[in-house]
Every structure is written in C-alpha cells, then in structure tokens.
Amino acid sequence: MDAKKKLLLGILAVVVVVLFVYFVLPEKSVTTYFIEAKYNDEVKVVEANQTVKYVNNTGSSLKEVYFHLYPNAFKSETSLPFTKEELSFVYPEGFEPGFIEIEKVTINGLPADYTLMEPNDEILKLTLPREIKKGESINIKIKYKVKIPPAKSRFGYGKNTVQLGNWYPVLSVYDKNGWNNDPYYIFGDPFYSDVANYRVEIVVPERFIVASTGEEKEKKVEKGSKKLVLEANKVRDFAIVMSDKFKVAEATVDGINIRSYYLTDGYGDKTLKFASDAIRFYNEYIGKYPYKTYSVVETDFYLGGMEYPQLVMISKDLYNKANLFNLEYVIAHETAHQWWYAVVGNNQIRESWLDEGLTEYSTLLYIERYYGKATAEEIYRLVIERGFNKFLSNSLDTSFAKTLADFKEWQEYTNIVYNKGAMVFYNLRKLIGEENFRKVLQTYYEKYKYKIATTQDLIDVVDSVTGKDTGGFFQSWFY
The missing domain is CATH 2.60.40 (Immunoglobulin-like)
Incomplete structure (x- = not known):
C-alpha cells in the first residue's frame, strides 16, 4: 500500500471515529x-x-x-x-x-x-x-x-375517541x-x-385506528385484536388517540408524512391542507421539522387543541363551516408547538410564556405568509393587543414571573402567557428588524433542539445575533 492510500485510509478512520463520537455515542x-x-x-x-x-x-x-x-x-x-x-x-x-x-x-x-x-x-x-x-x-x-x-380532555374518552395524553x-x-x-x-x-x-x-381491538407519536414499525392482527409496535426518538412525550370511526387523509411535505385523522366528513382534506401549509412554512422560516410523521387528530376534546410530539388533538367542535378559520388558526398554532415545546423544550410551569408566546406569534407569521401582512396585523391589533389592553385595565399584575400555581383564572393566564407573550415577539421583530428576527428564531431552534431552553437563553441568542444588549427591552416586558 503506497503512502497516499495509507494517508487517505487514516483520514477516513478519523472521520469514522468523529462521526461515531458525535452521532452514535x-x-x-x-x-x-x-x-x-x-x-x-x-x-x-x-x-x-x-x-x-x-x-x-x-x-x-x-x-x-x-x-x-x-x-x-x-x-x-x-x-x-x-x-x-x-x-x-x-x-x-x-x-x-x-x-x-x-x-x-x-x-x-x-x-x-x-x-x-x-x-x-x-x-x-x-x-x-x-x-x-x-x-x-x-x-x-x-x-x-x-x-x-369519561372526560373530553387530553386524558379521557368521549363518544368518538379515546385520548391518552x-x-x-x-x-x-x-x-x-x-x-x-x-x-x-x-x-x-x-x-x-x-x-x-x-x-x-x-394491543387494541382490531376495529380501532390508532394515531400516535412516533412511527408504526410493526402490525399484527389476530383473534379480533391488533398489536402495533410504535417507535419514536428524542421526543418529550408519547400520546395516543384511538377511534373505530376515524378516516385518514395523507400527504407528503418536504419528505414528512402528514396525516389528518378525522370524523367529520368534508374536513379531512381541509385539515390536511392546513397542517401541510403550516409544516411547509415553519420548515422554511424556522428550521426543518426533525420527525418523519405529523398527525392532526379530530377528537372529543372540549376546547381548542393540545400539542404532543408528532401529534396534536383538535376539538371536534371546530370541524364546521362557521369555525373554519378558527380551525385553521388552531392547527397552525398547535403545529408551531412542534418547534416550540416538542423540539425546543422549556419549563412550561415556570416559564409558560416562552413556548406559548412564541407559538402564538409564530401563528401570526403563518397568517402573514398565507393571508398577507394586513390580515396578520388586524388579528394582532383586534385580538391580541386589544384583548391584553382590556385585561390590563382590570389588572395591574401581568408579570411573566408567575408560575402556573399563581394563576387564578383562564382570562389571566391567556392574556399574560399568550397575548402578552406574542406582543413581546411582535415588538422584538420591530426592534431588531425582519432579517435579524428570522435569524434569531433559526439560531434559537438549532442551538436548543432537544434541550431545555430558558428566557435567558433566548435573550442571549438575540444578543448574539444582533450584537446588541437587549436585556433592557425584555426587562421592560417582564414586569
């Protein structure tokens, strides 16, 4: 073997070791x-x-x-x-x-x-x-x-579905x-x-269709039962929704298999489109969704939606013509949680604003992408800003320092965590500019993927991207 081949083999061996250390170990x-x-x-x-x-x-x-x-x-x-x-x-x-x-x-x-x-x-x-x-x-x-x-909750069952959250x-x-x-x-x-x-x-009754976190690796049917083997890597939770009434619509976006599990006729393709549009946009704006599948599931859930890794539960009450835009908004919101909570984690008890506020503003970015800036601005002004200011007129305590144990009512939680949280990111975008804002989200996502991030981690990312000290900006919003 000549010296050149030995050198190439040596380099290859080093590369293999490095890849093993960084990706396998x-x-x-x-x-x-x-x-x-x-x-x-x-x-x-x-x-x-x-x-x-x-x-x-x-x-x-x-x-x-x-x-x-x-x-x-x-x-x-x-x-x-x-x-x-x-x-x-x-x-x-x-x-x-x-x-x-x-x-x-x-x-x-x-x-x-x-x-x-x-x-x-x-x-x-x-x-x-x-x-x-x-x-x-x-x-x-x-x-x-x-x-x-028998609870129409993330953990419970109704007339149509069983929720295991x-x-x-x-x-x-x-x-x-x-x-x-x-x-x-x-x-x-x-x-x-x-x-x-x-x-x-x-193992479930054979007639049941199962939506879950992860991917189905095996399926075996015998004597009226069905055994499924499901696998998921690097996820924060594992949720399952089951029904013997599900119909399924599927699509592929950026190599990701997207499924709509639905009960209400006429809404399988609609919800599939909303989910596909959301995945496509967040992939482009924030960073690539790291899992192979994503499921949007119509459930006996009494209010709005609930996020889990690779799966979101959406209330059956939204699957009608009168609530079509609300349905799209909730799906876009819960899909954004795949980035802010499922991949980039945070303490949802002590810093609930961090994922919910960023998720709510990411939903507005989705609206801006597909409906235009004027529509997104109108929703921000009429729903988020007006809602918070109305709440502010009756309460002087809007601190982000509250833990979940400190909240006394849903209105307080919604206005501080969702509305005020979204307002922080709206004003941050105005302060640092569109290019820097997008880079902040992409950097934050990549740096804290599969980790637990804090408010200070977010501030540090903003400062590193902009080259400025934005601690004063965040401090003005915290209290």
Whole structure:
C-alpha cells in the first residue's frame, strides 16, 4: 500500500471515529422507555408493563428518582385539573374517576422501595438501592393499570375517541432547582419533560385506528385484536388517540408524512391542507421539522387543541363551516408547538410564556405568509393587543414571573402567557428588524433542539445575533 492510500485510509478512520463520537455515542445517553400495553375498550382500562432505562444526565449523583402519575389528578372531583365552570363541558355524562394504579416496581430486577406522594398520589418516589453517579444508568420496571375517565380532555374518552395524553409514569425533570415534582395544575400545560426514546407495543381491538407519536414499525392482527409496535426518538412525550370511526387523509411535505385523522366528513382534506401549509412554512422560516410523521387528530376534546410530539388533538367542535378559520388558526398554532415545546423544550410551569408566546406569534407569521401582512396585523391589533389592553385595565399584575400555581383564572393566564407573550415577539421583530428576527428564531431552534431552553437563553441568542444588549427591552416586558 503506497503512502497516499495509507494517508487517505487514516483520514477516513478519523472521520469514522468523529462521526461515531458525535452521532452514535450521544444516543446512548438518552433515557429510553419500553412500554407493553393492552387496551380493554369495554372497561376503558390500559394494563401495562413499562421498563425505563434511566440515564443520569443531571451532572449530580442521585439517591432517588421521581415519576409523574398524571392520571391520578382525575381520581376525585376535588383534585380535577379543571375549573368548576369547565366541569359540565369536560364531563357531559357526569363524573367518573380516572387513575393510574401502580402494581409493582423493580430496579435492576430487584423489588424497589417506593412511595406515592401527595397531592393525590401524583408523584412516584423511588429510593435507589445505591447512589447512581452522573452518566450511570439503571433499569426501572413498573407494572401498572390505567383507568380512563369519561372526560373530553387530553386524558379521557368521549363518544368518538379515546385520548391518552400524559397517561403513563413520566420521569420528572432534574434541573438547577432539583426535581420538578409539580402537580397537575388547572391552568396551562403543566408538563415539563426531557427528551427520551420510546418503543411502545400496544394491543387494541382490531376495529380501532390508532394515531400516535412516533412511527408504526410493526402490525399484527389476530383473534379480533391488533398489536402495533410504535417507535419514536428524542421526543418529550408519547400520546395516543384511538377511534373505530376515524378516516385518514395523507400527504407528503418536504419528505414528512402528514396525516389528518378525522370524523367529520368534508374536513379531512381541509385539515390536511392546513397542517401541510403550516409544516411547509415553519420548515422554511424556522428550521426543518426533525420527525418523519405529523398527525392532526379530530377528537372529543372540549376546547381548542393540545400539542404532543408528532401529534396534536383538535376539538371536534371546530370541524364546521362557521369555525373554519378558527380551525385553521388552531392547527397552525398547535403545529408551531412542534418547534416550540416538542423540539425546543422549556419549563412550561415556570416559564409558560416562552413556548406559548412564541407559538402564538409564530401563528401570526403563518397568517402573514398565507393571508398577507394586513390580515396578520388586524388579528394582532383586534385580538391580541386589544384583548391584553382590556385585561390590563382590570389588572395591574401581568408579570411573566408567575408560575402556573399563581394563576387564578383562564382570562389571566391567556392574556399574560399568550397575548402578552406574542406582543413581546411582535415588538422584538420591530426592534431588531425582519432579517435579524428570522435569524434569531433559526439560531434559537438549532442551538436548543432537544434541550431545555430558558428566557435567558433566548435573550442571549438575540444578543448574539444582533450584537446588541437587549436585556433592557425584555426587562421592560417582564414586569
């Protein structure tokens, strides 16, 4: 072998090692969920075995690990994550409890020391047999049963669909504040998660069509049942919606398979177009959607929409002629959450404005793209700015420093988190200019993809892009 060939082989070997270190090894540090589940439609129960290969990426040694048990917020009427005014809409047939019942927990094959914590047994605490250091991993196996309530909610069922949002034991996030074990608050989206890899095997009645996070890898039908193997990598949650009434419309945009799961005739193609237009625009304006599939699902959900990675739930009440523009707006909003929440994460309890405000303004950018600047400006003035100013006339406390525990009513939450949040980005765009604003969003997206971002992280990106100190601008909006 001559010297030139040896040199080329040497360079190739280095390249292979670099690629391995940067693209293969990082995958090993991601926590993985393996869930085997079976759904019984007659009693609305999911029985499951869940193995979590938990990797300690906290930077600290740990003596315990915590999981959220969100379904336990639905155990009693006193603990429900709804206002009194919402209950008749959420439970049109009357209240029945939902819950998650832990049957067995092991760590590395041995019985685990665990306790259920207040409020309402919503937190599962595992005391580890030995301290695990940073970078170490353990295998946690949990056997449990989930009772689904008759709630037109992100977790519940109605006459047409079964919604499984936040339905399994979800690892709490450990950050500079320690373990984040917040309860299921009434207002907002009280879910704060790190990305993880998922493999979910679920058995459902054969007649059911399943929409979910991830991609379907296998399907096996036998004796009236259907087993699906679903996989998703680097997602913050894993949601499922099921129905025996779904019809499906599909399209491909930029190599992404987009699906509209619909119940109302005449709206499959409409919602598919809205979703496709949104994916196409955000791909271009912000950065490429990193997953292979995206699903918009018509559900028995009592209000608006709800985002999950690769899947959004949209209320059946919007699927009519009178609400057609609202339907498009909600789909554009929930689709923007695929960028701001699903990919770029944040603490939705402490800094809910960060994803909701940016998502709401991204929706206005969508409107500007497809309906023109004048229409987007009119919506901003009449809906967002006017709505906030009306609220401001009755309240002097509009601080972004509020956590979800601090909000007293939906009007307060909506105006501070959505409207005021969108106003920050509207005025930031005017301050730094169109070119810099777009570069800020693209830089923020790329830098914090699959990570947890904070308000300070956003400010630092703005300052790095513009070369200016914009701390004063943000400070003027925060309080």
